[in-house]
């Protein structure tokens with residue numbers, strides 16, 4: 001697994017004791033192939049950056065359990081299954097995170113942004129910006145899968 005270094009010019013918090021924080025991330029896919037991006041809520045690091053919905057695992061949770069809980073808490077939907085897709089390690093100034101990306105094809109309930117986020121159904125090239133550094137690799141994986149060439153997103 002590669003490590004993506006984000007904002008490498010800024011100091012890292014936590015020094016040598018940095019623990020890896022596991023995050024469950026849901027790539028919701030509609031039947032037309034569009035995927036859901038949400039903006040990071042006010043008050044969180046990288047506020048306003050676009051990402052896939054999800055959040056940190058709590059003690060004892062599997063990735064799928066955490067994803068089910070986070071998607072319900074944050075965007076108001078209920079999922080049954082999630083399909084493990086790819087894992088990415090990202091070294092941010094604020095934390096070292098392991099992103100466990102899962103594809104989600106089925107859910108029930110309407111989307112409700114419960115934390116003041118915005119949402120947008122997107123396809124390549126992604127129109128919303130800025131996209132969170134740890135989210136950008138997903139756009140490249142989509143480009144590969146979909147034989148898409150060209151820029152995957154607009155830079156800030």
Ligand SMILES: Nc1nc2c([nH]c(=O)n2[C@H]2C[C@H](O)[C@@H](COP(=O)(O)OP(=O)(O)OP(=O)(O)O)O2)c(=O)[nH]1
Pocket residue numbers: 023024025044051052053054055056057090092095097099132133134135
């Ligand atoms: N949800 C999500 N997080 C991502 C993505 N890409 C990426 O680098 N991250 C990072 C940002 C954060 O450092 C971490 C997720 O933590 P978070 O703070 O959003 O999680 P949380 O909702 O459990 O947070 P909190 O309740 O503890 O505030 O993963 C992505 O596409 N989706």
